[in-house]
Amino acid sequence: MKLVSIIVPAYNCISSIERCIISLLGQSYEKIEIIIVDDGSTDGTGDKCLNMALGDKRIKFYSVEHRGVSEVRNEGLRHASGEYIMFADADDYVKNSFVMQMVAALEADPDCDMAVCNYERVVYGGLYPIRTFTDDGMISKEDYLIQTLKDPGHHYFGVLWNKIFKRSIISENAISLKKDITLGEDFVFSLNYLKFAAKVNIINDKLYFYCYQKNDTLSRIINKSLKDCENEMHNRNKIFDNYVETMKKAGLYDRMKKRIYHYWIVFLVRQRYSLNAEYRWKREEKHFWIRKMHENTNIKTALTIYKRGEVQLEYMAFAIVQTIKNIMKKTLKSIKRQ
Incomplete structure (x- = not known):
């Protein structure tokens, strides 16, 4: 039985970290170490984690000044x-067979x-349905990369917590989380790993419970600024280079x-939808952002590959799906309030 290191970054998560760690301690696979790295929390998270570590030798606790999740995960890798x-996120929890099944699959x-x-x-x-992207079974890394083309920005492909490495x-290839990427850094880590x-x-099997963030997604989108969108596009350029x-x-x-450049068609469609239905910006800001997107070299290339009608169909399909999703989220939120 080989040792499994589970890295948990923690930042101001005092209300959820204990549930996460208890679910990891309850694994049927016994040979684990849980590496908690507190990212300079100010709400008592660090003290709670330290107390848990003192009570169970499987937990290793480290604390750093606030650095952000990428550097905190890299700190965890150094101690693994x-x-x-x-990996696991402090807001989430797992089934007790999580590690056992993942190790068995890897081996x-x-x-x-x-x-x-x-x-x-x-x-x-409540449980919110997600799309199934792949079938069970062993596939080549080339086939897996082709599967990512279905939606490379989706959590399933992009996150670290549903994978084992x-x-x-x-270590042999000096793979780490990139500090200069603040969106999609998990996906870049996986891409760099897949090279080898x-x-x-x-x-x-659904072994992990990803818990929706406390802040309302629609509220975050409505309050999104032009600078936020520019930063997202800047990050996506870096992600795409790695892709x-x-x-x-x-x-x-x-x-x-063509399918690789679909990444940018999806980005463009989602931004157009948000400009029409969500962003509360001045007209000149919207015009500026449209112009800025169409100046992006990758988007220019994507629009030479995809016909206008294809992009319009993508937009209509996305708008329908987004409307359904918003209704479902509002329904779940109202049920919780009752």
Whole structure:
């Protein structure tokens, strides 16, 4: 039985961290170490974590000045001694078979270097349906990368907490979370890891409970500023550079170029929808943002690959789905209030 290191970044999460850690301590797979790194919390999270660490030798606790989640996860990686690496977020919790099933999936084939599980999304205390992207089973890393093209920005592909990694691949190739990327840094970590992987095993069992953030998503979108959007596009340019690099190394870029650039069609469609239905901006700000997006080199390329009618169909489909999602979230929120 190989040691598994589970890295948990913690920042001002005093109301949820205990639930997360208790679910990890209750794993049926016994050989684990839980590495909690407190990111300079100011609400007592650090003291709570320290007390939990004093009560169970499987917990290792570290505290740093506030650095942000990427650097905190990198700090956790530096202290990890397990042969396998997993991650969990302090707001979430897991099934007691989470580690056992992930390890079994990773060890099912000597050429398997990463395993991925499905998850439940908890919204206002209720379960919110998510899309299933892949079938169960062992696939090549090339096939997995092709699967990401369905929606590379989706949590399923982008996050770290539904995956298990080999520490040897991480350390031998100096893979870390990028400090200069503040959105989608998890996905970039996975992409850089996949450059050195052979096979990926998919588990469709829902082993992780991702808990919807306390802040209302629609409120956050409505209050989004032009600067926020510019920062997102700047981050997406960096993510896309890594995506293209990984696809080229896997020999997939030329064959999948149109689908790869769909990443930018999705971004453009979502921004157009938000400009029409959500952002509370002045007219000149909206015009400026439209112009700014169309000056982006990657978006320009995407619009030479996709026809106007294809983009319009994408927009209509997205608008319908978004409307349904907003209704479902409002319904779950009203049920919680009752």
